[in-house]
Amino acid sequence: MDKTVKNYYILKSKWLPQDTVSTFMPFVINLIRSEKIESCTIEELSKQFKHKYGYRLEMFILRPILNSMKQSGYVDIKREQWIFHDDTMPKVDLDSEASTFDEKYNQLINGFVDFCNAPDEINHNTADKIITDFIDDNNFDAKVYTGHGTLYDESDTYRYFLSGYIQQLKEQNDLLFNFIVSLCESALIKSYMFNEGLKSSAFIDKTLYIDTPIIFRLLGYYGDFYEHEYKFLIQSLIEKNCKIYIFKRNYDEVLKVLRTAERYVESTQYDMARSSDVCNYFRSQNMRAEDVAEEIELLNSHLTELGIELFTDEIDWDDKLFVESYDCIHDGIMQEYRSSSKDKRYLPETAINIDTDSTMHIYSLRKNNSIIKLSDATCFYISSNFGFVNAIRKYNNEHYKETISPVISDAFIGMIISGENSQKAQQVATNKVLSFCYSAYKPSRNMLSKFVELVEQEKEASRITEDDYIAIRNHTMVNDFLVQSTQNNIEELSQNTVYEVLDLIKAHHIFDAQESFDRQTQEREARHRSEIVSLKKEKDEEIEKLQNENYSLRVQQAQKQFNAYKIKVKIGFGIILSLIAALLLAGTISQIALVRLDKISKLAIISTIITGLGSLLTIVFTIISYKNDFDRWFVKKLFDKRKLKVCQMNSISVKDIK
Numbered sequence: 105m106d107k108t109v110k111n112y113y114i115l116k117s118k119w120l121p122q123d124t125v126s127t128f129m130p131f132v133i134n135l136i137r138s139e140k141i142e143s144c145t146i147e148e149l150s151k152q153f154k155h156k157y158g159y160r161l162e163m164f165i166l167r168p169i170l171n172s173m174k175q176s177g178y179v180d181i182k183r184e185q186w187i188f189h190d191d192t193m194p195k196v197d198l199d200s201e202a203s204t205f206d207e208k209y210n211q212l213i214n215g216f217v218d219f220c221n222a223p224d225e226i227n228h229n230t231a232d233k234i235i236t237d238f239i240d241d242n243n244f245d246a247k248v249y250t251g252h253g254t255l256y257d258e259s260d261t262y263r264y265f266l267s268g269y270i271q272q273l274k275e276q277n278d279l280l281f282n283f284i285v286s287l288c289e290s291a292l293i294k295s296y297m298f299n300e301g302l303k304s305s306a307f308i309d310k311t312l313y314i315d316t317p318i319i320f321r322l323l324g325y326y327g328d329f330y331e332h333e334y335k336f337l338i339q340s341l342i343e344k345n346c347k348i349y350i351f352k353r354n355y356d357e358v359l360k361v362l363r364t365a366e367r368y369v370e371s372t373q374y375d376m377a378r379s380s381d382v383c384n385y386f387r388s389q390n391m392r393a394e395d396v397a398e399e400i401e402l403l404n405s406h407l408t409e410l411g412i413e414l415f416t417d418e419i420d421w422d423d424k425l426f427v428e429s430y431d432c433i434h435d436g437i438m439q440e441y442r443s444s445s446k447d448k449r450y451l452p453e454t455a456i457n458i459d460t461d462s463t464m465h466i467y468s469l470r471k472n473n474s475i476i477k478l479s480d481a482t483c484f485y486i487s488s489n490f491g492f493v494n495a496i497r498k499y500n501n502e503h504y505k506e507t508i509s510p511v512i513s514d515a516f517i518g519m520i521i522s523g524e525n526s527q528k529a530q531q532v533a534t535n536k537v538l539s540f541c542y543s544a545y546k547p548s549r550n551m552l553s554k555f556v557e558l559v560e561q562e563k564e565a566s567r568i569t570e571d572d573y574i575a576i577r578n579h580t581m582v583n584d585f586l587v588q589s590t591q592n593n594i595e596e597l598s599q600n601t602v603y604e605v606l607d608l609i610k611a612h613h614i615f616d617a618q619e620s621f622d623r624q625t626q627e628r629e630a631r632h633r634s635e636i637v638s639l640k641k642e643k644d645e646e647i648e649k650l651q652n653e654n655y656s657l658r659v660q661q662a663q664k665q666f667n668a669y670k671i672k673v674k675i676g677f678g679i680i681l682s683l684i685a686a687l688l689l690a691g692t693i694s695q696i697a698l699v700r701l702d703k704i705s706k707l708a709i710i711s712t713i714i715t716g717l718g719s720l721l722t723i724v725f726t727i728i729s730y731k732n733d734f735d736r737w738f739v740k741k742l743f744d745k746r747k748l749k750v751c752q753m754n755s756i757s758v759k760d761i762k
Contacts, residue, residue, distance in 0.1 A: 108158030109236055109287060113205050114198055116290035124165055125172050130196040131157065132169055133178075136188045143187045146170065159294070208283045215280065219269040226262070234262045235284070238540075242291035242519070242533070264587070267541045274541070289533035292522040307520055310346045311483040313415065313466060314338075316354045316458070318488050318514060320361075322410055323399075325382045329542045333535035335410070337514065340521045340528065342411045349415040350407070351465060353458050359400065366396040372574070375556070381546065384583055419461075419468045428467045433499055434460040440495035459492050463499075466510040473504045478520075485511045547586045551597060555586055558602050568606070575609050576602070585609060655756065662754040666761055669746050 115127070132149075135141070135156055144152070146166060154160040170186055173179045173193075180187045213231045220226040226234075273281040317326075322338065324331040338348060350358075365383035368374045370393050374383075386396055407414070421427060437456050466485040467473070475481045487493050493513045500509035518536065522529035547555070563573045576582060585608040586601070751758045 111157040112290040112294050133193050134196050143185050216269050220265050239287045242288045270541045285533050289529050308344045313349045313485045315487040316357045325385050329538045333539045348412045352416050362400045426468050426471050433463050436499045437495040440491050470510050475508045488514045658754040658756050659760045662750045666750045
């Protein structure tokens, strides 16, 4: 186990953003106590720090720490000797973090060995080195960082396995996946703190120009994970009030690549060895020429949404002081590519010319070749191509020693963003790990060229049919199958690879056919289910309509019956009241007649008539006064009883009858 990785991890757990002294002081105190150091010079302390923790604590960090400890009474200095007072120092606990690390790290390494299942090639020590190297990719220095490869470098087979292992962790073991992300994050944080004078504010109010591959990654043409990673970087820079531009020459290069992809994405003349990664991506997504044409049409709006502006100003050729040597820059880039690429036959001339022009442009725009701090620079050209970044760093160091190059890597930008806080650091590390696992591995141009040669040889020898040849040359997944067959190791490439890839294509074709059949079957079943549901709905609606119509007729019939009953009741009560009135009237008349027969005086007759009429009116008014009670207690109950019977006879609700 590399103790440096372990101590980076512990350092991350103690990290206090913007407070380097407080972050490192526990490590210095732990060193003094564990090694029982009574006194030493600052240089000796730095060496012992490296021996214990695996990395050197730079003087610009160590000196303020000792001064702070002196102010607290922990140390004194006499004649350049620092004297340590162990008994006055606070207690620090690094052991608990260390024990937690050991357990997780051993699980990580053992899991990788088991995943590879090749004990003769990848044992515990080999796995440890592979993972350590992967973590170390996140170590950066503004002046000397060279990266671990270029766009044209051969990919490491071991790292191919590592990407598969991390993908498995992502899907099955969140604990270990988050652990390896934390290891990368710890290297980022260490790098940030070890760059002298570097603060997260170093990239506030900067003007930044980005290269062509970054544009393609932002647009999602290298996969979702690269898109997410680069959008996060650009958005973080915009939040720092940075202006993001693309040079006109890079914009034209983007258009050229897209238009070429539009031409060949569906063409039988497609050549996997010569096509761009963008075209290969479009083919893998089964995009048509019209889909690519739409991407071209929407390019400007996509750039605007990303916050990127087009820069159309030309190089200021009149300002000779800041016009660099085109030939020197061009030759430096060519030399870097030749030294780093195993395929000496292929050099991207057009891309190299564009990179040379962009370098000339950024030197002209910066107008300062004596910058030693990032914060002093007004503008940078950001590239994802380590080979190009290294070439310009070397050129800048040769002509302007100990100064900052105007061309920096996108990875270095990620490190600076990580310095803001732990959330940003974790996000940057997570994005980098996911991009590495899911998007980074593609066959190199050298591998593709050799594979095409093998395919041609098999065709000329009539060992594969014309249909097989067309399938290999045009299948959208051939690049992925080639990586899968060779494990991204060009040394594994042979004639057998042609047939392995062909078998994978046929299996994929069968799978596609089965998947298509299953999809069509599911669609047909879904369509039938939909038709049945629709038909049932129509029938239900028709039945409901008929039922409603029938119900309405029954309601009308019941209403008629009930109304007829109410009329009969009213007529009956009218007859009864009429009879009562007639009887009263007859009685009154009879009484009058009797009075007349008795020859009573007219006055008595009139009095009798008035008395009779008064009695009649009294009865009538009495009936009227009790009418409401009569209706409520007798007639209403009579009607309610009849209404219920009518509704039951017609099978309707009582509330529908008035």
